[in-house]
Amino acid sequence: MLMPYAGVPPSPLLEVRGLKTYFDTDAGTVKAVDGVSFHIDRGETLAVVGESGSGKSVTSLSVMRLVPHPPGRFAAGEILFEGQDLLKKSPSEMRRIRGNDIAMIFQEPMTSLNPVQTVGHQIIEVVRLHQSVSKRQARQRAIEMLDLVGIPEPGKRIDAFPHQMSGGMRQRVMIAMALSCNPKLLIADEPTTALDVTIQAQILDLMRRLKRELGMAILFITHDLGVVAEMADRVVVMYGGRAVEEGSVASIFANPRMPYTAGLMGSIPRVDRIGERRERLVAIPGNVPNPLHLPPGCTFNTRCRHVRDHCREVVPVLEDTGDHHMVRCVRWRELSLKQEITP
Amino acid sequence: MSDLPQARDVVSAGGGENLVEVRNLKKYFPIRGGFFSRVVDHVKAVEDVSFGVRKGEVVGLVGESGSGKTTAGRTLLRLTEPTSGEIIFDGVDITTLPPDEMRHYRKDMQIVFQDPYASLNPRLTVEDTILQAYRIHGLWKPAERREKIGELLRAVGLSSHHMSRYPHEFSGGQRQRIGIARALAVNPRFILADEPVSALDVSIQAQVINLLQDLKDEFGLTLLFIAHDLSVVEYISDRVIVMYLGRVMEIAPSRELYLNPVHPYTEALLSAVPIPDPTATYERQILQGDIPSPINPPSGCVFRTRCPIASKECAEIVPVLEEKRSQHFAACIKR
DSSP states (O other), X not given: OOOOOTTSOOOOSEEEEEEEEEEEETTEEEEEEEEEEEEEOTTXXXXXXXXXXXXXXXXXXXXXXOOOTTTEEEEEEEEEETTEEGGGSOHHHHHHHBTTXXXXXXXXXXXXXXXTSOHHHHHHHHHHHHSOOOHHHHHHHHHHHXXXXXXXXXXXXXXXXXXXXOHHHHHHHHHHHHHTTOOSEEEEESTTTTSOHHHHHHHHHHHHHHHHHHOOEEEEEESOHHHHHHHOSEEEEEETTEEEEEEEHHHXXXXXXXXXXXXXXXXXXOGGGSTTOOSSOOOOOSOOOOGGGOOSSSTTTTTOTTOOGGGGTXXXXXXXXXXXXXXXXTTTTTOOOHHHHOO | OOOSOOOOSSXXXXXXXXXXXXEEEEEEEEEEETGGGEEEEEEEEEEEEEEEEETTOEEEEEOOTTSSHHHHHHHHTTSSOOSEEEEEETTEEOTTOOHHHHHHHHTTEEEEOSOTTTSSOTTSOHHHHHHHHHHHHTOSOHXXXXXXXXXXXXXXXXXXXXXXXXXXXXXXXXXXXXHHHHHHTXXXXXXXXXXXXXXXXXHHHHHHHHHHHHHXXXXXXXXXXXXSOHHHHHHHOSEEEEEETTEEEEEEEHHHHHHSOXXXXXXXXXXXXXXXXXXXXXOOOOOOSOOOOTTSOOSSSTTTTTOTTOOGGGGTOOOOOEEEETTEEEOOSOO
């Protein structure tokens, strides 16, 4: 984290305000992101956690303005990057920002690389698109980047095709490409989900090192609370298109206040607590609601073990519980969720 | 623990009577190329694997991609034929049984697949899917079948009104429940669960794991649970087998394996799991490099190219599984 200048409140690098990304389908409007607000400071890692259908990926695609239109549309909100609203940018202005100021890596490195071009060619293309350098300089830059992300013999591997590399190496190439123009913000959408656990450890380690060395901010989209605990400074938990809890990573894990967050924590078997484990996992009952027919009121009310009639009528607001820990639950004051999940 | 005398052999580790055993199982897949598509090489997917699963036991089989865990499981069910080795089910060598005799055992050995989307026929209702299993194996009188299907669906946490629905009307977790119901329909004695929760959301995973545990008690199932997720395996298994590049690295009772891993690979694998606790302080051991190609695995110990404690001898000696502690086997000459 960067130290704020004394007296001057630092303006966030990215600020998303009341974002609503809707998809118009034949069956009706899917409110994939329904009024989400958060910010990321310079050099900070914010994790957005959620399961399928939570809206976490659409949130990240919205920031990149990569939501296909139609059927997607921005129904409301602002995405302020260094104070400028990305939703008001023209397509050509957006192209300059993408790759240059904001870069993105995806879950599946095989489908996001072009299979018929060498990895070097693809990195060089990015560099030359955004920087006025010669082909030779761009190639040099590509080799440096491959070296930076820990690819052995980068001078040779630059001429390899994606299929000649393993999944972990391909994700390193994606990271090299994303970071080749020194972005201020890196959006990582489940970057290690498709990788084996020992390779995931390598990639997470690499991302931590690069963040330290290059100082970019990271918007980390994941479903894995273990990865969150390891990577993030702050966390936003999403469910049913809304942010339901937000806080520092320490505060969220020590004291989850939203029943959904606590439920997620209870759902994961823990290898670090083998001696003290409970007999059954605390599963969240039911299924993720259909995004076309989200329940009225709190979207979690169909699965919540603490639900009251009130929860089915009123959409709770995101309340600050102190310490910048926000929660969207009307009952947060009376619930002690921590003890539900500690064995 | 059983009170039978302790066996020295890996296959009889765990004590008690094995329902399923594999001995020196090998599965090579030919690679064809060149003129006339000659066999130019082999992918050595499973190389000399031996283990047993005793009655009523849940054994976890873990490994990363390319470890051979899925191939080992499928070969054990004879969904692919082994290159060599023996498969023994309930004391009978089924390795070379002809199809008509094998059919009898198929009923006893069922499988739950990873992808509940791909493993159900989209054109069949839940009822038809399960009826098919009943018809093939001649189970229940036709008049009783509907009722039995209802019971089965309730056992896996669905209800009888789901019977007339098609797979696309269900969520991933519900589909996996249908997959489990289909496997249970023929009253199997052994179920191979091949990554049954990997495709599911975290909150749904927990439901399915709890369900499998309940069903295990209720139906007295013997389960081989294949997974790459170490924490899930630990939770459900009595014993755990760790595979790497086609070979077994370590076999131990679940808790023992996680608390006192012997093999350096198991150690690294455990240390790579991200812990959902930001206050956790631990030394992370990060393995360098990638899993080598199973076409050309390293000589000696297959893990030596990534092993932090490998020495010269490791390139020469193929380590065998030795009982390093009680019931705890590992294939490493350095430990």
